[in-house]
Structure formats: structure tokens, C-alpha cells
Amino acid sequence: QLHLEQSGAEVKKPGASVKVSCKASGDTFSSYAMYWVRLAPGQRLEWMGWSNAGNGNTKYSQDFQGRVTITRDTYASTVFMDLTGLRVEDTAVYYCASGSSGFPWFDSWGQGTLVTVSS
Amino acid sequence: DIVMTQSPDSLAVSLGERATINCKSSQSVLSRSNNNNYLAWYQHKPGQPPNLLFYWASTRASGVPDRFSGSGSGTDFTLTISSLQAEDVAVYYCQQYYTTPLTFGGGTKVEIK
Numbered sequence: 175q176l177h178l179e180q181s182g183a184e185v186k187k188p189g190a191s192v193k194v195s196c197k198a199s200g201d202t203f204s205s206y207a208m209y210w211v212r213l214a215p216g217q218r219l220e221w222m223g224w225s226n227a228g229n230g231n232t233k234y235s236q237d238f239q240g241r242v243t244i245t246r247d248t249y250a251s252t253v254f255m256d257l258t259g260l261r262v263e264d265t266a267v268y269y270c271a272s273g274s275s276g277f278p279w280f281d282s283w284g285q286g287t288l289v290t291v292s293s
Numbered sequence: 294d295i296v297m298t299q300s301p302d303s304l305a306v307s308l309g310e311r312a313t314i315n316c317k318s319s320q321s322v323l324s325r326s327n328n329n330n331y332l333a334w335y336q337h338k339p340g341q342p343p344n345l346l347f348y349w350a351s352t353r354a355s356g357v358p359d360r361f362s363g364s365g366s367g368t369d370f371t372l373t374i375s376s377l378q379a380e381d382v383a384v385y386y387c388q389q390y391y392t393t394p395l396t397f398g399g400g401t402k403v404e405i406k
Contacts, residue, residue, distance in 0.1 A: 218386070218400055219335075219337075221396065269343075275348070278390040279390055283343060
């Protein structure tokens with residue numbers, strides 16, 4: 175099981191981009207798929223995408239297709255989530271997560287990164 | 294997409310009493326190949342990340358007290374807290390992982406009456 179540590183809060187203007195990092199420790203990072211989930215005020219948890227273990231291939235939610243990019247630096251045991259074209263409604267807490275089973279349920283979570291989008 | 298619908302939206306229960314949360318999926322999340330339900334439950338407290346409670350609908354995650362139980366199959370699932378404790382105040386979410394996009398229920402807020 176991984177311990178996940180995320181980068182700090184961000185404030186961005188509409189139209190800008192944000193890159194959130196998530197550093198893993200405690201186990202072999204390359205063995206884990208890494209996921210991004212967000213929680214916007216008054217909304218439900220929302221899966222954004224994942225990066226596969228090993229080859230780092232990605233899969234994204236259609237709701238974010240074209241705006242989100244997930245990358246991983248295996249040597250730094252870090253996964254990144256890049257979200258472009260920010261809108262006010264992208265204001266949310268963004269979480270990285272992983273699952274020790276290989277199935278996409280999440281038994282490890284980062285502490286969350288608040289991204290505020292405001293003009 | 295599989296839509297996950299939870300009920301009720303919120304629930305106030307006396308300490309020591311039972312709390313029951315329902316989760317319904319718009320299509321079955323039961324795999325015929327392995328007879329497993331691809332459903333997880335999480336507890337989410339303010340200022341903390343969500344915490345996994347159950348996977349495969351009824352398999353308790355490590356460290357989860359046995360007053361919590363998960364049940365159901367196919368499209369209808371239940372999370373039960375048999376004797377509510379003060380530390381159980383939280384929002385509870387179900388999640389299906391049968392197919393992408395992975396989807397969550399809208400959450401059920403559990404409070405003390």
C-alpha cells in the first residue's frame with residue numbers, strides 16, 4: 175500500500191492550467207495504477223482518469239477528455255495531473271489515489287489539493 | 294455510464310442505533326465470470342481524504358470496525374452501521390468499478406440525532 179503526498183493549494187484564473195503532483199512512498203510505485211478523483215462543492219466524487227502500472231498508459235473520463243493529462247515519473251515515484259482551460263466550476267479538491275489490489279477501488283489516497291478557479 | 298443513486302441524502306441516527314444507506318446502480322455490477330459485485334464503499338470526513346470501507350460489496354477493508362457491514366448484489370446494495378458511534382459522522386459514498394467511467398453515488402450524510 176502506498177503513502178501519497180500531494181502538492182499544495184492553487185489559485186488560478188479562468189482559462190489557466192494547473193498541474194498537481196502526487197509523490198508516492200512505501201512500496202514499488204511502478205506496480206500501482208494511479209488515479210485522480212475530484213470533489214467539487216456540492217457535487218459527488220468524480221473520477222478523472224488513471225495511469226496504468228508499468229507502462230503508464232492512460233485512460234480518461236470523457237467529461238475531461240482533451241483537458242486532462244496524467245503523467246508519471248517512475249524514478250521520482252510521482253504522478254501528475256494537468257488540467258487545462260480551467261473554469262470556475264473546476265474549483266474542487268483534487269485527490270490522487272491508488273489501489274493495492276490492482277482493481278480500481280482505492281485504499282490509498284493523497285491528502286487532497288484544493289484548486290480554486292476565480293477571476 | 295453507470296449511474297449510482299444513493300438514498301437517503303442524509304440521515305440522523307441516535308448514538309447506538311442502526312444506520313442504513315442504500316445504493317442502486319443503473320445496471321448490474323455483478324460479474325458473471327467471477328460472481329463478484331464490483332462495488333466499493335467509502336467514508337469521507339471533512340478535511341480528510343475518503344477512506345475505503347468495503348470492496349466486492351461486502352469485503353471489509355483493513356481496520357474497518359465490524360459494526361460496519363456491506364451487502365447486496367446486482368443493482369441494489371446496502372451499507373449498515375449496526376450501532377452508530379460519534380466518530381461515524383461522515384458522508385458515505387458507493388462506487389462502481391465494473392466499467393469505466395468509474396462512478397460514485399451522490400453521498401449520504403450521516404449525523405447524530
